[in-house]
Amino acid sequence: MSSQTVRIPRRQWLQGAMAALLCLSNVTAFAAPPQTDRTLKVIAPWEVAGLEPSKSGFVFARLQIAETLVEVDDRGQLVGGLARSWAASPDGLEWRFTLRPGARFHDQSPVTPEAVAASLQRALAQPGLLRNAGVRQIQAAADAVVLRLDKPFSTLPAFLSHASTLVLAPAAYAADGTVRQLIGSGPYQVSALRPPQSLQTRRFDGYDGARPAIAAVDYLAVGRAETRGMMASSGQADLVYTHDPVRYASLQQARGLKLHLQPIPRTLYLKVNAGHKLMSDLRVRQAMSLAIDRPAIAQSLLRAPQAAATQLFAPILAEWHVPTLSPLTQDLPRARALLREAGWQPGADGLLRNAQGQPFKVTLRTFSDRPELPPMASAIQAQFKAVGIDLAVSITNSGEIPAGHQDGTLELALLARNHGLVPDPLGSLIQDFGPRGGDWGAMGWHSAQVSQSIDTMSRAVDPRRRSALRGAIATVLQAELPVIPVAWSVHSMTASERLTGVSVDPLERSYRISRMGWAR
Structure with a gap:
């Protein structure tokens, strides 16, 4: 081309x-x-x-325009992409990815180690997941690309399956490093x-x-x-992706059309500004969680009773889902008691005020790209009102959530977080629950235990050790609620017959x- x-x-x-x-x-x-x-x-x-x-890499990946070094099969197992194989050195500080022979870019140039290394070097310089992998150097070898790390990172191959690491041809880039053409393989x-x-x-x-x-x-x-x-x-x-659940019945009856529903490792949750003066008290976050009627939301809005989230990670993520965790449930009397303990009393109008007379009023941001989010926000608004919380809902675009995180104006957000974009959810956890939180994760909250567990897990290879660390992380997130899970997601798509x-x-x-x- x-x-x-x-x-x-x-x-x-x-x-x-x-x-x-x-x-x-x-x-x-x-x-x-x-x-x-x-x-x-x-x-x-x-x-x-x-x-x-x-x-926009996720769009290019879904349309199969560009490839990553590593791919993922239906079971979530890593398989070859542009790399046909990979291996780490005994000390875990060097990874060698041997390239698939015969691959070509769309401009007919070969996919060489030099081209891949240059593309990944540029990806490393951009905001994205690869920055969290501790990569110190990326070099081309005879038939491979070699990545050297500052410290062992066992999840590196999974990170190299993320759409932000899509490999583009040398001709795709302008002299200043910006992408001028989308030339993949x-x-x-x-x-x-x-x-x-x-x-x-x-x-x-x-x-x-x-x-x-x-x-x-x-x-x-x-x-x-x-x-x-x-x-x-x-x-x-x-092909049409992401339907409003209220239309499922009519879509199933449409001639010449088949509706596909697939449980996926995506959780719909409230992102809480835990540093906000109204929500810094753990008892308040617990009361907010206890106010939510998850089964009703799952049944009436998602048309999937099994989607009511009892914890952050859905059962489809079997290694991260912890059956022994005390489940998230609705308990209005307990929610009201916790709010009283935190210094909030209902006024004559039923809305909460503190000792200084300040009302408990916060704004929740969400977006309509996912059609289930606005009605879910309205349901949560009504459920919060039952315990005296005055919740305003702002339907905006999805970019307002990370923007509000960055400038500190975000109070609450309702969003959908896919923990499977990297086949090991550790990738999203590093982004969401690190020391500074994340655009789609924690805000105003940090746990030294979670950070240490994430860091240890990124280097651990023993399955039993990794399992124990996963349980420790899930337990802390369930207890402290930097995000409040509401529902697990079902992906919807219709296809012409x-x-x-x-x-x-x-x-x-x-x-x-x-x-x-x-x-x-």
Whole structure:
């Protein structure tokens, strides 16, 4: 590929649906394709925030445009990606990743150790997971890439499966190091791109793996859940990801459509500013947790009674889920008693005030990209009011949560955290519960025990030792509630019956388009 067009042609399918869906959405939509059109239409809520893998890499990975050194199978086990094998030195300070022979980038240049090392060096300099791995040096060897560490880190291969470490070709970068073209090595290459909404790909015939049956893909980011549901049920898209649970029944009845539901290691929880003067008292955080009716939320809003979270990690994460933990439950009398102990008394209006007359009023931020979050926020608002907490709900964009963490203005947030984006959840824990907390994790809270356990676990290789450390971490998080789990997540996707070979990735890493074909 000599050049990359960063534009969207005026295709018929982009124009035809605009009028039909104008009442439902302000985003560009696309019309039902004719039977002779062999382009796969994919809809998801996730925008393309530019070309930088640290920001949009998860979209590029799901569309199989670029690859990481390490991949993950359906059981969460690490398998070869661009690296066919890897091994650590006896002291754990050096890792050698031997590359897959024959791999090529979309500009036909070979995937060399030098190209991979340069791409990873750039990833290391960007905000992202790799910074937490203690990597000191990345070098090219004869047929491999060598990473040297400051201290042993047994989870390094799992970190190198994260989308922020996608490997791009040397020609992808401008002189200043910014990404100017998205040139990966996956089975699909970019044919047109218009951030933040649209991305088009075509099959890369130089791919060294199996040749995909799907020749072309059009991806469109659609933020409103009702629009995505309409486009699925009306046949205007072939694959649609993340549906509102209230639409499950109607989607199951839609002709020519199959609804796929898959439990995934994602938890919906309240991110608490534990440094806030109203919520720094552990008794207050415990009372907030005790006010939440998780089974009712799971049943009425998620249509999945089993999704009520009794702890942070879902049963699907068997190594991290601790059955012996005392489960999170609703107990309104106990919640009110804890609030009284913390100095809060209900006024004539039923709302809490402290001895200085200050009301217990906080604002919760959430976003509508995940359609279950706003109604869940409303339910929590009502449940908090039952114990006297005045909760305001702000529906904003997801970027306001990390921004509020950074500038200190965030009080509460309701979000969804996928602990499977790195196959070892230790990756997300390092980001979320380190000494300074994390954009999507703790705020104003730190545990020396958790930090020490995470650090020890990152070096430990003995399974029994790692199991004990996992239990210790989960126990502290359950007791101190820097985040308050509400529900475990079920991933939803609809697929046209025109397709064969459709499956849902339980780790949300890939849309698996290269495995699909046309039924007719």
